[in-house]
Amino acid sequence: MEKLFTISIFTENQVGVLARVAAVFTRRHLNIESITVSESEVEGVSRFTILSKMNVDQVKKVVKQLEKQVEVLKAVYHRDEETVYQEIALYKVPIHSIHNGMPVEEVIRKNQARILSMEKDFIILEKAGYKSEIKQLFDQLKPFGLLEFVCSGRVAVTKPMKPFAEYLKEMELAQVAVGSLQ
Amino acid sequence: MIGEQKYHVSEQVISGAEALVRSLIAEEVNYIFGYPGGAIMPVYDSLYHYTEQLHHILTRHEQGAVHAAQGYARTSGKVGVVMATSGPGATNLITGIADAMIDSTPLVCITGQVPSALLGTDAFQETDVIGISTPVTKWNFQVTKPEEIPEAIAKAFYIARSGRPGPVVIDITKDAQFGELNFQYEKCQGFRSYLPKPTPAPGSIERAADIINQSKKPLLLVGQGVILAEAENELKTLIEKTGIPAAWTIMGLSALETNHPLNVGMLGMHGNYGPNVLTNECDVLIAVGMRFDDRVTGNLNYYAKQAKVIHLEIDPSEIDKNVKADVAVLGDAKASLAELIPLVNANTHPEWLQRFRDCDAIEYEKIINAELNPEKEGLTMAEVIRRINEKTEGDAVIVTDVGQHQMVACRYAHFSKSKSNITSGGLGTMGFALPAAFGAKVGAPDREVIAIIGDGGFQMTLQELGTVFQTQVNIKIVVLNNQFLGMVRQWQQLFFDKRYSATELINPDFVAITKGFGIKAQKVDNRNDLDSAIHEMFDHDGSYFLEVMVEKEDNVFPMVPSGASISDIRLE
Numbered sequence: 001m002e003k004l005f006t007i008s009i010f011t012e013n014q015v016g017v018l019a020r021v022a023a024v025f026t027r028r029h030l031n032i033e034s035i036t037v038s039e040s041e042v043e044g045v046s047r048f049t050i051l052s053k054m055n056v057d058q059v060k061k062v063v064k065q066l067e068k069q070v071e072v073l074k075a076v077y078h079r080d081e082e083t084v085y086q087e088i089a090l091y092k093v094p095i096h097s098i099h100n101g102m103p104v105e106e107v108i109r110k111n112q113a114r115i116l117s118m119e120k121d122f123i124i125l126e127k128a129g130y131k132s133e134i135k136q137l138f139d140q141l142k143p144f145g146l147l148e149f150v151c152s153g154r155v156a157v158t159k160p161m162k163p164f165a166e167y168l169k170e171m172e173l174a175q176v177a178v179g180s181l182q
Numbered sequence: 183m184i185g186e187q188k189y190h191v192s193e194q195v196i197s198g199a200e201a202l203v204r205s206l207i208a209e210e211v212n213y214i215f216g217y218p219g220g221a222i223m224p225v226y227d228s229l230y231h232y233t234e235q236l237h238h239i240l241t242r243h244e245q246g247a248v249h250a251a252q253g254y255a256r257t258s259g260k261v262g263v264v265m266a267t268s269g270p271g272a273t274n275l276i277t278g279i280a281d282a283m284i285d286s287t288p289l290v291c292i293t294g295q296v297p298s299a300l301l302g303t304d305a306f307q308e309t310d311v312i313g314i315s316t317p318v319t320k321w322n323f324q325v326t327k328p329e330e331i332p333e334a335i336a337k338a339f340y341i342a343r344s345g346r347p348g349p350v351v352i353d354i355t356k357d358a359q360f361g362e363l364n365f366q367y368e369k370c371q372g373f374r375s376y377l378p379k380p381t382p383a384p385g386s387i388e389r390a391a392d393i394i395n396q397s398k399k400p401l402l403l404v405g406q407g408v409i410l411a412e413a414e415n416e417l418k419t420l421i422e423k424t425g426i427p428a429a430w431t432i433m434g435l436s437a438l439e440t441n442h443p444l445n446v447g448m449l450g451m452h453g454n455y456g457p458n459v460l461t462n463e464c465d466v467l468i469a470v471g472m473r474f475d476d477r478v479t480g481n482l483n484y485y486a487k488q489a490k491v492i493h494l495e496i497d498p499s500e501i502d503k504n505v506k507a508d509v510a511v512l513g514d515a516k517a518s519l520a521e522l523i524p525l526v527n528a529n530t531h532p533e534w535l536q537r538f539r540d541c542d543a544i545e546y547e548k549i550i551n552a553e554l555n556p557e558k559e560g561l562t563m564a565e566v567i568r569r570i571n572e573k574t575e576g577d578a579v580i581v582t583d584v585g586q587h588q589m590v591a592c593r594y595a596h597f598s599k600s601k602s603n604i605t606s607g608g609l610g611t612m613g614f615a616l617p618a619a620f621g622a623k624v625g626a627p628d629r630e631v632i633a634i635i636g637d638g639g640f641q642m643t644l645q646e647l648g649t650v651f652q653t654q655v656n657i658k659i660v661v662l663n664n665q666f667l668g669m670v671r672q673w674q675q676l677f678f679d680k681r682y683s684a685t686e687l688i689n690p691d692f693v694a695i696t697k698g699f700g701i702k703a704q705k706v707d708n709r710n711d712l713d714s715a716i717h718e719m720f721d722h723d724g725s726y727f728l729e730v731m732v733e734k735e736d737n738v739f740p741m742v743p744s745g746a747s748i749s750d751i752r753l754e
Contacts, residue, residue, distance in 0.1 A: 175373070
């Protein structure tokens with residue numbers, strides 16, 4: 001049965017790694033629902049957070065195929081309940097919807113959205129949370145004439161995972177062991 | 183202080199192109215297979231000054247260069263080096279790179295690229311080589327600055343040859359070739375994101391030994407991992423101590439000599455009857471350095487379900503990919519087998535081994551005898567291989583292309599030494615054999631190298647006869663001509679009601695063509711002339727081309743139909 005998995009991949013920060021990571025999914029005809037890449041807590045190491053639907057058997061293979069890539073340090077997969085996650089969205093709403101006495105203020109308060117910027121013609125709202133919360137605000141702002149909407153991919157921190165720095169230490173020790181054999 | 187002095191002595195300002203050449207020399211490269219062009223010209227100019235140390239072999243097409251490098255790597259155990267220009271030069275390499283990727287062959291392919299300022303502008307002969315080669319390389323890297331060259335080359339060789347070997351592409355912009363750097367070379371000793379040889383999980387070897395010690399009907403499968411790890415002796419010690427019969431994939435062929443009493447033959451679609459059906463009867467299946475390819479397993483739902491599976495493998499992503507392992511032993515085959523040997527009990531399995539012999543007898547009577555000793559008028563491919571065996575006594579390197587002749591050669595050729603069967607196993611690349619054969623000869627100059635090729639595949643890369651002529655390399659080329667794309671025709675006969683769609687070949691005069699390339703050639707179309715022709719071929723000092731007209735519509739049997747269980751292997 002297909003499930004949504006959060007796949008976290010730690011890689012060297014180099015040109016072409018994104019294409020290699022994506023190719024592991026493309027080859028197996030798997031769609032990437034969302035992807036976020038940023039620096040991790042370790043300097044020079046990028047962290048990919050990828051959401052993709054597949055079955056457990058597939059995700060195990062995908063993670064091994066990812067780790068097989070020379071520049072990938074570690075890849076792990078988790079289910080939603082094993083992670084703390086959220087997305088962030090920006091909404092551009094026309095200013096006249098506020099002046100027209102429509103209940104935008106109420107919508108902002110109830111959804112705990114933030115006003116990031118207010119311009120002559122529009123305001124920019126920000127909402128961080130689960131996809132469902134972002135969707136709820138989207139639905140409620142739609143009647144006011146939403147001018148623009150953009151949402152990030154998921155970012156997730158895993159609850160049970162060993163800190164990446166520990167993996168890295170182990171990997172560096174393994175390298176020393178290999179070196180001493182040569 | 184000593185280190186500092188050394189640094190100053192060895193440091194020199196040279197061009198990127200020369201740095202590349204010197205880096206190759208530092209990696210002990212002797213041969214480059216390649217083809218020049220605009221974007222790689224500075225490198226070719228530097229090569230001009232190093233012809234004593236670095237021999238460049240000019241092929242007639244870049245695909246020929248990459249297959250030659252594969253053949254070289256497979257017989258020599260070294261990294262094959264390929265050079266090509268940007269654009270079409272690089273794209274022509276892709277088939278061979280994909281072939282090397284799936285067959286785990288170590289290659290370093292160096293491609294020229296347009297100057298970095300022109301990247302992404304659709305410049306003349308520009309293609310996104312990194313983008314195109316990413317899915318078919320173990321690693322690739324674009325060099326845009328001369329100072330990046332030594333480290334990129336060092337890493338390329340390290341990655342290509344270590345762990346599970348594979349092809350690497352280094353794409354070098356023309357300005358990086360022209361630009362200067364302070365040259366200093368240091369071999370790569372490893373880097374943190376890549377662990378080439380995983381170590382077995384604690385206890386896994388002991389668990390594997392326990393299962394083997396309790397087994398009544400064990401079967402061992404030999405993959406190319408045994409050859410790549412040079413674990414042939416360890417393999418032999420293990421099976422001889424335990425009495426376990428061993429079958430092989432075509433990539434594992436020649437790791438164990440043909441006449442070894444525990445060699446029970448070939449696995450898979452056109453493999454031997456015994457190892458196929460008995461895979462589904464064994465109680466323990468020990469896979470060594472193989473990846474359970476679909477051509478080996480047939481339908482996975484009916485593959486060795488009764489057996490406990492022990493998988494010795496260097497690539498963690500192969501574990502549980504196709505067949506679930508009860509015990510996975512991660513690591514290089516040589517190290518893992520060596521650790522396993524002292525833990526297994528000395529044993530014999532005469533009754534179990536007899537089952538293989540019984541199956542052999544059935545296969546011999548139904549198929550093999552008529553193939554090797556035909557009474558019909560037309561020549562069979564197998565009898566040609568038999569005559570070659572008689573002459574070589576298993577000492578030759580046999581290079582095959584793809585199709586019926588490949589299956590026949592793998593089934594019937596005799597091998598007494600490892601690294602002797604060179605074929606395109608995973609990708610099934612027609613046109614592989616001719617260039618791979620001269621590469622194989624360059625990699626093993628003291629060995630007899632025989633290319634066995636079909637009439638279809640021969641015409642995919644026959645321009646490489648020009649390379650054979652120019653280099654005066656001594657290889658024997660045998661074309662088994664059935665005037666068909668035989669394997670496709672066989673499938674059409676069996677599964678498409680004999681609708682022979684686009685498989686009949688009206689062939690040119692191969693002997694005349696080959697003679698035109700300055701290579702001695704002969705054609706045989708009847709049994710009486712075969713022996714003398716084969717003798718003449720081997721007696722000739724130099725390359726020789728022998729075309730043998732074989733039966734047009736022979737089929738290769740046994741056969742596991744696509745999607746069927748290996749138990750349903752067809753003998754007719």
